[in-house]
Amino acid sequence: MNPGDSPSKYIDPPSDFRFRSTLMSSINAILDSLDDDLRTLSLRIHDRPEIMFEEHFAHDTLCDFMERHGFVVTRHYLGLETAWRAEFTHGSGGRTLGINSEMDALPLIGHACGHNLIAVSGVGVAIAVQSALQTYDVPGRIILLGTPGEEGGGGKAMLLERGGYKDMDVCLMCHPSPGPTDSASLGSCLAMQSIEAEFTGHSAHAGDAPWDGTNALDAAFLAYSSISVLRQQIKPDHRVHGVIQGSQSSPNVIPDYANMRWLVRAPTRDQLAVLRDRVKACFDGAALATSCGLKVTMGVPYDDLRQNSILANCFSHAVSTSLGMDTCERGFGASTDFGNVSYEVPSLHPSYAIPTVTNGGNHTPAFAESARSTDAHKATMKVTKGLAWTGFRVIADDKLYEQVGSLSLSIHPIIYSSP
Numbered sequence: 001m002n003p004g005d006s007p008s009k010y011i012d013p014p015s016d017f018r019f020r021s022t023l024m025s026s027i028n029a030i031l032d033s034l035d036d037d038l039r040t041l042s043l044r045i046h047d048r049p050e051i052m053f054e055e056h057f058a059h060d061t062l063c064d065f066m067e068r069h070g071f072v073v074t075r076h077y078l079g080l081e082t083a084w085r086a087e088f089t090h091g092s093g094g095r096t097l098g099i100n101s102e103m104d105a106l107p108l109i110g111h112a113c114g115h116n117l118i119a120v121s122g123v124g125v126a127i128a129v130q131s132a133l134q135t136y137d138v139p140g141r142i143i144l145l146g147t148p149g150e151e152g153g154g155g156k157a158m159l160l161e162r163g164g165y166k167d168m169d170v171c172l173m174c175h176p177s178p179g180p181t182d183s184a185s186l187g188s189c190l191a192m193q194s195i196e197a198e199f200t201g202h203s204a205h206a207g208d209a210p211w212d213g214t215n216a217l218d219a220a221f222l223a224y225s226s227i228s229v230l231r232q233q234i235k236p237d238h239r240v241h242g243v244i245q246g247s248q249s250s251p252n253v254i255p256d257y258a259n260m261r262w263l264v265r266a267p268t269r270d271q272l273a274v275l276r277d278r279v280k281a282c283f284d285g286a287a288l289a290t291s292c293g294l295k296v297t298m299g300v301p302y303d304d305l306r307q308n309s310i311l312a313n314c315f316s317h318a319v320s321t322s323l324g325m326d327t328c329e330r331g332f333g334a335s336t337d338f339g340n341v342s343y344e345v346p347s348l349h350p351s352y353a354i355p356t357v358t359n360g361g362n363h364t365p366a367f368a369e370s371a372r373s374t375d376a377h378k379a380t381m382k383v384t385k386g387l388a389w390t391g392f393r394v395i396a397d398d399k400l401y402e403q404v405g406s407l408s409l410s411i412h413p414i415i416y417s418s419p
Contacts, residue, residue: 012317013310015399019136019392024322027388030131031124031381038120039377041065046116046372049105052149055082058103062119062146069127071144078162080155084146085164088130091139095401097391098168098345099125099144100338104151106363113151113362114176114354114371117380121174122146124381128388133395140395143168147337152194152263154300156337160344170311170346170394170404173338174383176376178361179353182324184383186312186350187331190239190265191272191339194299197223197283199292203256213254219292220244220258226282227262238275239265239333265335269303303339310403311348314393319386325352334362346404348390352383 031038041061048057059082063073066086077083082103101122102115126144133140145164149155165171177185199220204213227240234240242262249255264279266272280296287294312327319325327350338349354376360366370376393400 013313013400013403015397017393017397017400019396023132023392024318024385024389026132026135027128027385027392030128031385031388034124034127035381038124038381041123042116042120042377043372045103045119046111049110050103051107052104052151052153052155053080053082055103055148058082058119059084059146059148062101062103062123065123066126066144070130071126077145078159078164080148080158082146082148083155083159083164086126086144086146087142088126089141090130090133091137094139094141095169095395096141096143096167097129097395098165098171099142099391100147100156100171100173101144102147102150102173104149104153106151109363109365110368111371112364112368114367114376115150117176117354117371117376118174119146121380121384121387124384125172125388125391128384129391129395132388132392136396138392138396150337152299154302154337157300157302157340160340165341165345168345169401170308170348170391171341172311172348172387172391174380174387175336175349175351176354176371176380177332177351178356178367180326181353181355181379182382183326183328184319184350184352185328185330185332186307186316186348187329188267188307189305189332189339190237190267190335191269191304192302192335193264193272193276195262195264195276195279196297196299197260197262198295198297199223199258199287199290200295201254201256201290201292204254206252206254210254214256214291215254216258216290216292217247217255219286219290219294220260222286222289223260223283226285227279230278230282234275237267237333238271239263240275240279265333267304269301272301300337302335302337303343305336305339305349306342306347308346308348308404308407310400310407311346311390311394314400315348315350315386315390318389319382323382323385325382325386346407348387350383350387352379354379
């Protein structure tokens with residue numbers, strides 16, 4: 001589907017779902033009753049931004065909230081100080097719905113990616129499905145994970161490796177972005193690899209004996225220049241971007257250390273591996289040319305996002321017919337560690353629009369301001385209702401779940417890059 005295509009492609013998957021006529025009304029009622037509490041929760045997290053793996057206030061606040069709503073909470077989950085798990089079971093047997101709540105902010109610019117909204121959406125989905133399981137007496141389990149360190153830390157990838165997702169039959173979450181109001185995208189996003197490159201040289205007096213020095217900053221400059229040239233020869237949907245870390249050194253001293261941090265992105269993890277090696281060659285060449293030492297550290301890789309098309313159809317049908325929200329499959333150029341989860345568990349991760357100012361998209365101070373607005377909260381609650389509908393359907397609708405599980409591959413739409 002191209003940008004702007006009609007959302008009519010999304011149809012409700014055929015099934016014998018017996019709660020169809022009343023479920024959305026029930027979900028709307030419970031979430032509308034929670035609206036003020038969720039809004040307050042969102043603002044509390046927004047106004048106390050915490051960077052990756054330091055989300056202590058958010059951890060405690062969200063855990064307390066879920067305990068008050070009857071969930072069994074495990075704090076400091078699986079060895080991550082700010083991860084948590086909230087679980088609710090109704091009856092015996094049944095399927096398990098997984099949900100994620102992100103919490104971390106960005107250095108200096110706070111919640112400029114709107115993770116306060118993601119946090120309360122996960123909470124809202126969990127409580128709405130909890131209510132539906134009780135109302136309709138359907139057996140099932142809900143696992144809501146508080147996932148730290150999305151902004152480069154790979155918290156979900158760590159939880160995945162430690163077994164945090166092994167019990168889930170599907171996993172859901174959402175993410176705010178700029179765009180037309182009342183719209184959501186069900187497209188993919190880019191795989192990503194973070195890289196730290198450290199160059200070491202030898203200091204010397206820059207005026208009296210520069211020939212005695214080995215300039216690590218020159219190595220960083222050559223690496224940056226090489227990558228800038230490389231960018232001319234990569235595909236339009238590939239990305240390489242980075243920074244040279246600041247230094248307190250005197251300009252009268254040959255720098256003996258320079259540090260660079262880079263992010264490499266591509267549409268799939270296989271393409272990422274190729275581009276990552278080309279970038280590393282730029283570091284190797286710069287070290288060789290300047291006689292500097294080089295240490296390269298690879299961060300946790302983020303896989304591309306594999307949206308389950310049956311879950312996407314179910315969600316899109318709910319939000320388009322009941323909540324007036326348009327959907328499309330247009331991809332986006334960001335990355336998420338939820339991509340790693342989507343390779344292991346049938347997953348859905350809609351990106352939805354909140355009102356923003358011109359040039360005020362994700363990772364800007366303006367987006368942080370937008371993420372605390374009333375209209376952003378309203379958009380989040382619409383998506384939350386659609387995800388709750390979808391999540392309960394997975395537990396209660398046998399035929400739908402068979403369709404979800406039968407997909408060995410998920411949709412991989414084109415990434416449409418900005419001009």
